[in-house]
Amino acid sequence: MMNIAEKEEALIDSFSIYDDWMDKYEYIIELGKDLPLISPDHKKDDNIIKGCQSTVWLHAEMKDGKVSFTADADAIIAKGIIAILIDVLSDEEPDTIVNAKLEFIKEIGLQQHLSPTRSNGLVAMVKQMKRYALALKMTA
Amino acid sequence: MALDLNHIRNQFPILSTKVGKYPLVYFDNGATSQKPRVVIDAINRYYEQENANIHRGVHHLSQVSTDNYEKARRTIQEHLNAPHEHEIIFTKGTTDGINLIAESFGKLLTDGDEILITEMEHHSNIVPWQMLVERKGLTLRYIPMTNLGELDFSQLETLINEKTRLIAITHISNALGTINPIEDIIKKGHAVGAKVLIDAAQSLQHMRVDVQQLDCDFLVFSGHKVFGPTGVGILYGKEKLLNEMPPYQGGGDMIKTVSMSGTTYNELPHKFEAGTPNIIGGIGLGVAIEWLSGFNFEDIQQHETDLLEYATDALSKIDGIKIYGEAENKSSVISFLIEGTHPYDIGTLLNQQGIAVRTGHHCTQPIMEFFDIPGTIRASFSFYNTKEEIDQFIKALEKAIQMLR
Numbered sequence A: 001m002m003n004i005a006e007k008e009e010a011l012i013d014s015f016s017i018y019d020d021w022m023d024k025y026e027y028i029i030e031l032g033k034d035l036p037l038i039s040p041d042h043k044k045d046d047n048i049i050k051g052c053q054s055t056v057w058l059h060a061e062m063k064d065g066k067v068s069f070t071a072d073a074d075a076i077i078a079k080g081i082i083a084i085l086i087d088v089l090s091d092e093e094p095d096t097i098v099n100a101k102l103e104f105i106k107e108i109g110l111q112q113h114l115s116p117t118r119s120n121g122l123v124a125m126v127k128q129m130k131r132y133a134l135a136l137k138m139t140a
Numbered sequence B: 001m002a003l004d005l006n007h008i009r010n011q012f013p014i015l016s017t018k019v020g021k022y023p024l025v026y027f028d029n030g031a032t033s034q035k036p037r038v039v040i041d042a043i044n045r046y047y048e049q050e051n052a053n054i055h056r057g058v059h060h061l062s063q064v065s066t067d068n069y070e071k072a073r074r075t076i077q078e079h080l081n082a083p084h085e086h087e088i089i090f091t092k093g094t095t096d097g098i099n100l101i102a103e104s105f106g107k108l109l110t111d112g113d114e115i116l117i118t119e120m121e122h123h124s125n126i127v128p129w130q131m132l133v134e135r136k137g138l139t140l141r142y143i144p145m146t147n148l149g150e151l152d153f154s155q156l157e158t159l160i161n162e163k164t165r166l167i168a169i170t171h172i173s174n175a176l177g178t179i180n181p182i183e184d185i186i187k188k189g190h191a192v193g194a195k196v197l198i199d200a201a202q203s204l205q206h207m208r209v210d211v212q213q214l215d216c217d218f219l220v221f222s223g224h225k226v227f228g229p230t231g232v233g234i235l236y237g238k239e240k241l242l243n244e245m246p247p248y249q250g251g252g253d254m255i256k257t258v259s260m261s262g263t264t265y266n267e268l269p270h271k272f273e274a275g276t277p278n279i280i281g282g283i284g285l286g287v288a289i290e291w292l293s294g295f296n297f298e299d300i301q302q303h304e305t306d307l308l309e310y311a312t313d314a315l316s317k318i319d320g321i322k323i324y325g326e327a328e329n330k331s332s333v334i335s336f337l338i339e340g341t342h343p344y345d346i347g348t349l350l351n352q353q354g355i356a357v358r359t360g361h362h363c364t365q366p367i368m369e370f371f372d373i374p375g376t377i378r379a380s381f382s383f384y385n386t387k388e389e390i391d392q393f394i395k396a397l398e399k400a401i402q403m404l405r
């Protein structure tokens, strides 16, 4: 098992292979296909992340002291992005998630390259994941 | 005579911008237009050489500034063919103009009066009326729309009735491109004694609008969509009507005398222009309109019709495309969706290839509700756009679709 820093490093490496941003998007779309899908009974309005222009559903639950995320989105790029975030943050302890700096987002250039509204979406996704982690820690 | 596109494009510094390694293709003219060199130069010159407050000082710069501001008013008056220059009120933009009318003309309305708008209005021509109606117990009615995105006039006889006091209608739909038959509506409105407000936010950049020929009572537009600066716009109103209406905001410039016991209001246009206005905005808008009126509008329309037909043909060949807005009389705007893809994904991938389009509901949620869609991708052309740019757009779109499917 990799820790967060190692997972971030692996993603930075994967993205650095591509020079062209169209190729990076191709890769993001590819990653979206591996998204751990939210189960239908959790795909409800309560689980929609506010602040994204596309609709993104996110669910979190505790498994052996670690948070496990599942999600879905109606737009493919949003799906890829939430998949990347889940790749990094899933199966970690709540505290680790809450404190994660996620420097890799800047490193990859994701933030600059997503339109302002979508990068707000990215911020909203991260916030929501941390909020879930915090809530699960409280109830654990 | 055909337009000299090279010459026109060279006047817009921003059109040679690159987005990453791609040349910018600016197809978001419905949201705002780019600015020609003359407008940019006028703004610089003003701040470097002419800046002073207007209507207030006796000193040299204040007079230069006032002269230029008032000259802009006359340029706009001439362009619209308004009878009087004091019928040209400077505002912050279309939204501000509509709110002014809702607030001020709204004070003249009473219980039971009706306001009529359409299902294809921009939010800024819906919400001010909803707010007014709620405040004053009026009734707001909507002219419905057909599947082609044209207004459905089958109920018009009952919608326009003797209770109708105001009809507020867009000349051209920003989301669908539909050009509405406003002459007809104005006549039908006047026949029952209603006043008619034209939202010309999407029309003045494409065609010449003559307020006397139309005989509209109000007309509003935004500077930034007609090659001028942001934060400035125009409200044209018939003199008699503007005189009957109470002031909108209170402050400097709009008064004649102020004492502790009360205030008398200034005459038109100052009555509706409280406070220091967007001076450079007004001057810049005058320059933009003067520049625009130098063109032959038949040439502009011919070129834009060519662009619209060329793009519509090319888009129609794309598998799974659906175009929203198929009015017979349509301006150079194309709203569409591609089956099996999300508009934001398409918009993002187009942006990566230098193509600027708008995605979303375009501030017209009732239209999206009508078609039962969350939004569209919208390409909106200006007369500085070219067929080569459309080729680039189509190529980029095909690439995006291929990545997303």
Ligand SMILES: Cc1ncc(COP(=O)(O)O)c(C=O)c1O
Residues within 6 Å of the ligand: B030, B031, B093, B094, B095, B096, B122, B124, B125, B170, B172, B173, B174, B199, B201, B202, B222, B363
């Ligand atoms: C038809 C129409 N009306 C009103 C507006 C509002 O204009 P502004 O935001 O400049 O006030 C727009 C701008 O998008 C428009 O297209």
